[in-house]
Structure formats: structure tokens, C-alpha cells
Amino acid sequence: MTLLDTPSDSAASAASAKRVFLRDETSAVLRVDESNIPLAETVDIDPMSTAPMIVNMGPVHPSTHGVLRLVLEMQGEQVLRSKPVIGYLHTGMEKTGEQLSFLQGTTNVTRMDYASPLFNELVFSLATEKLLNIEVPPRAQWIRTMMCELNRISSHMLFQATNGMDVGAVSMMLYGNRLREETLRILEKVTGLRMNHNYIRPGGVAVDLPDGWREDIGGLLDMLPPLLDEFDQLLTGQPIFRERLQGVGAINTEECLALGVTGPILRGTGYAWDLRRDMPYLKYDELDFDVIVGSYGDCFDRYAVRLAEARESIRIVRQCIEKMPTGDYRLQDKKVTPPPRARIDESMEALIHHFKIFTEGFKVPEGEVYVSIESPRGELGCYVVSDGGSHPHRMHIRAPSFVNLQTMPHMMQDALVADVVAIISSVDPVLGEVDR
């Protein structure tokens, strides 16, 4: 009797019936009924059995990107069925968001997708601003655009690192992370933190760009392209790398749309859907950039799309540096943004505003709103319901990683173990965002 069998009159008929059942249905839960779990000591394993083997890949596994667990039903090296199991990193962040004021909310959401935290802050801020019906100053918008694109570069570099590592090119782990570190250094200089910045806030950004930012960011942008070309040299033309990724985990546009998949996976299939161009927010309509698409929707396309998107982001940041206007970096609305530190010493009203904003927060008009942006992983949405108080009544994040995870069972059908790893890596899920 294996773990999968259900109690039946005859063990043999149960086993054969089970095998048919396993092959036929495609979306069932790969789990034993809790009341029927046999004790490990009582399970009698037949060493000559050729029945499929169940392998629990993760939650502790070197290449499941955190704590993703995949239940794989395997015949030899081949995956018959797979099922992602999530929830190992669930911390109830959406519920926590209801306990925090709108001003504190960004500190919370930034921890969801920890590889691209600025996008989380941005989408929450945009939603709050839409509820408040305020328009942030142009400089704040340009800063946001630029910082987000820098963050996109760092996120895609992390992908390059883990993707290379997962197909066995161990040096890529360090090459990719080196570029990510260089980008994070800039983010740290501007925001004060490498991750979880809490930089983009409702009403603008936390602080203005530091002195010498043009030289710092310009230096980074000059440094990146030759190093990205090195990735091309090391991986793109490498026959083993292409063999490992081409045709693996292929998915087409219809399937992607049916599953709600967005981001590089959808664009890899040749469908040019990029919210930055199709539903512009911030200053993207004033910027010149290309939407990168693939053609086969396989792992290699997703790799290539991300590499090219990093190059596009470099282009966007260059334009941002050129077009950066002067002016306020945050809204001068005393009810939303705190007054400058100097004003607190001079003005009684400023002190009162400062105190009120940081104790009870600002009131947000009643209503509900959904805002979506293009994060490095796809459409990142934020749905906020306000009851007129200073805390969201309900806050939900539409996490692209969570939705993209649905493609895995589909892509992994009949794949080999090595392909499974390549597929997980090419979906590039961030488990913090999946589980929230």
C-alpha cells in the first residue's frame, strides 16, 4: 500500500483504479485525506513497485525560491502531475494593513515582494492618492518613475542570478547579484535602505534625491550595459544553456490569458501587454521605450525578455535623468504630508499637523479603488476600500507571482526534474508576495 491508495476491498483493484484516476483528472489535490493518513511505520513499501512516486519538492529545497512546495507525481525522472502548495510564508499582511494608517501602509506592503519593494509602495500610494483625489507634483512622479525602473533592473538581475544558478551556471549567481548590489547601492543612497525602503509614500516620496545623484546613477547606467553584454556572452549563445531552456515550459498566449498570467511570461508568448504602455501611470506616457516580446513562450524567451527589459529600463532611467524637473518632491498639503522639520520649530500649526499625521494619520474619503501597475513580475494591483477613516477598511494586493504560479502545473506536465527547476526559476515567483 502506498501513501496514495485509498482503503478498498481489494488492494489490487484499488491500486489499478487509482492509477487511472491519477492519470485522468488534472487539477485534484495531491494530498491524502487527513483522517486516512497511515502511520509511517505501518506503510509497507514494495521495492519492486513501478507505481508513480510522490516527491515533495520544497518547502526546503535549494531552488524553490524560498518556501514554495511542489508536490510532484513522478514516473522515473518524468513529472506526471504537479501541484504547487503555498502558504508557508503567510503572515497576514493584507489583514495587518487594516490595522495600519494609510501613512504606515507603505511600510507594510513593501515587505510583500521583497525583490521589488518600490513597486508595492507605489501601487499602494497610487491607490491612496486616487481615493484622496490628489495629484502629486511632477518631480515626485519623475523620481518615482526613475526609482521604479532602477528597482526593475535590480529585480531582473536577481532573476538572472537565480535562473543561471538553477540551470547549473553557478557563476551567474554572483555575476547577477553583483549587478543587483550595484543597483541597490544607488537605491540605498537615495532611500537609506537596500530593501523595504518605505520611500514612495502617499503624497510623494520620503526625501528628495541626494546631492550628486546624477553622477551616481549615470555611473551605474554606464557600468551596466557592458556587463549585460557579458551575460549574453556567457549564457545567450551557450549551447548547453539554450538546450536547457529552449522549448522547456512552453505556454501560449491563450493559456496565459485564461490563467490571468501577466508580465514577462505573457510577453514571452508574443502578446505585447505592458501596463506602462497600455494603461500609463506616472510619467510613462512621456517616455520612449519598447515593450519586449518573445515568440515561443518558453523558458528561454522569458530569460531573453527579462534581459532585454533590463536594457529598456536603463534607457528609461536615462530619459528620467534628462527630464527630471525641479520643484517639490512631495505634495505640500498639510493634511497629507508632514511639514518640513524646520517649520515645526516656527509654527504652531505645523507642529499640530505633524502630530496629527503621525498619531492618527490623515482621513481618506469613503470609497473603493483598484490601481494596477507593471511590476517586474506582471500586473501588480492594489484594491483599497476606505470607510472614511485613517485606516483602510480593506486592502488587497493582486500579486502577480501568485497568479503566475498557476502556470506551473500546466508547464511542468511531462517535464523532467531538471526542467521543473528551470520552470520555477523562469516564472520567478517571490514567495513573500505569493503568500502575503
Add this chain to the structure above:
Amino acid sequence: MSIAMLSALSSPLAVDPLFVGGVGLEEVIIVIVKVLIAFVLLLVAVMLMIWFERKLHADMTNRMGPTIAGPFGLLQTLADGIKLFFKEDLIPKKGDRFVFQLAPYLTLIPAFLIFAVVPLGGDFDNNDGTISVFGNTTNFQLADPPIGVLFVLAMSSMAVYGIMLAGWSSGSKYPLFGSVRASAQMVSYEAALGLSLVAVLLKSGSLSTHDIVAGQADGWNWNLWITGFIPFIVFMIASTAELNRPPFDLVEAEQEIVGGFHTEYSSIRFALFFLGEFMNVVTMSAVMVTLFFGGPDGPIPFLASVGWLWGMFWFMLKVVGFCFVFVWFRATLPRLRYDQLMDLGWKLLIPLSLGWLIALAVLDVGRDNGWNTAVVGIGCFAGLMVMGALLTAAVSAGQRKRLAGEGFD
């Protein structure tokens, strides 16, 4: 070739000249000293190899590598060994206890034994590679059995058992994957390894490693060019697979099957696997130098003033060169998938080395019978091309059939 033939004739069983005059106490002591030298040399070489790999790979990826333990981190391996020795030794409850404990030794010991037949130095330019110790002449290698090369093949096949049994006896799923992969991978690459070796044997006319090296004395006799590069390239790829080194490290693919066969191993047993793997890298490099690169033969003829160290210097230099290549592979190449690995082995390496072997044999026969070399050469080339085309056609037809879902009957 003539030298190899001569030496084969002069000592048909390739006995070490040390034993020609009978075995006394002196001879026994010399042999024991040689055993100790080979053993210590290999252990130190492995220690340095691990350090070398870590330093080199660190350098290739903008890191420092080990720096703390000893000068330039040279003692890092020792520190790791001591740490692992004091770790708790876990044996899985569902594992086969005896086999689980036996397996690490099965991988370690063959690596030692292979090193025993490798000639480390000596003067092959002037006096048939022997050195004199306290008035006794002896080969500069621990043992020179007449079946030297077969012994190398046999031992490298034995190493498979260690890995296979380790995975099987762990009683857990990932090691089982590693075990199955190991048995398939190493058995199929053993064939390519052996076939590429036959080309060397054909040219050397002897299985004894000492004679193979003696036949390569004087730079332009290296088997590398005599056998025409292809056997060396096949041997290099097959030995990388045989050693489970990247890009063929499917057996322990960390990203796929966690640690493969050594997932359940800890403490000193894990250290033994680790040691065995690196020892295999050193010995396989030494074997490659012996078979294809003339062993202790250097570009500058034997310098009597430097003595036996001269040959050893060139030998070590070439071994380090191969170790470098192995590290280079690891730093650059992604890992192959299981089916791609099998394709490479069965559809490319084995037919290639087999075809090349036949061509070499035909050329040899032609030379002996005084046939026109150009005609025979062109004929061989054409034959290889035809065989290659037929094989490609057969493989693609098989692929078509498989994709169409038809059976083979």
C-alpha cells in the same frame, strides 16, 4: 612507437627493475617508502586542489575565496576536515546501515589505487624512465602492472558502486534519483572512456602505463597528436562525466535533487565523498597527462642537474593545467539535462571514438602494408563521413517516430 615496442620486448611483463635481482629487505623498504610518498602526495595534492578550486572559482566570480585559515587560506581544507570530523554522524533510519557506511570507502579507495599506476617522473629521454635509489634502479611509480590501463578503467568503474550504493542505501527519494542517474551516466560514459583509450593503446602497443609514457618521450611523440586529438577530446568529456564534475554533475545536482547521492550523508562520511571527488579530479588529470601528454615529458630535455625533480615538475604542471580546466568548466558551463547527457554520450561520443578508432587502425594497417597514405586517409575520412551521415539519419528517423508516437518493431 618503436621505443614502446622495444621496451615491451625488453620487459614483456613490464616488471619493475627493482625486483629483477630478487626481493630483499631493501626492496621492501623502498616499496613502503614509495607507498607512503604516493599516499601523502595524493592527500596533499587533494588538499591543495580543493583550495585551488575555491580560490580560482572565487577569482572567476569576483570573490576572495578562503583567506582566514593559514596563509592565503591554504589550510582551509584542513579546517573543514576537522570541523566535519567533529560533526554528528547521522544514519537514516530507513537506510541500509551497512551499505550506507561502506559506500564512502568504495568511492575513496579506487581513487587512491588509480594513482598507484601513474608514473610521476623519471628520465624517459635517456634511460627508460628509471631512477636510482640507494643503488637500486626503480620506476618512479608505485606499481607498474602489465594491465595498467585496464586497472585504471576497472577502478573508475568501481567508483560508480560507491555513488550508486550511497544513493540507494540512504532510503530517501533525492538520493535515489542521484543513484539512478549515477548508474546510467557512469556506465554509458565508461564506454566512451574505454573506446577513446583504445586509440592510445593501439598506438602504444602496451597496456602498461610506464611503457605508454616511455613511448611518448621526446615532445612530438605525445599521444595527443599521434592519435589525432579526437580521442583526447572524447576522453576529456567522458572523464568529466565519469568524475561527476560540472557540466555533468547530474548525480549530485544541488539545484535539482538537493545533493543527490550524498544528501543524507553528514560528518566524516560526507567528507570522504568530498575527498574522493577531488581525489578523482587529481588522479584523472594525472591519467590524462600520462595517456595523452607524455607524463613527465617536458619541452626541454632532461636536465641531469635537477635530477628526478625535473620530470615531476612537468608532470605536476600539466596536472595543475587539467585541474584548472575542470574548475573552468564548473565556473562557465550550465548543467546538462539527463536526456541531453545520454544523447551526447550514446549518439556522439561513442560513435565518434569508435569511428576514429577504426580509421586509426586502417591507417596503421595501410602503413604496414605500404599502401598509399593519402588514398587510405581520404578513404577513412569518407568512410567516417558516410557512417556519420547514416547515424544522423538513423537518429533523426528515431526521433521522428518517437514524436509521431509510433513504436519500433
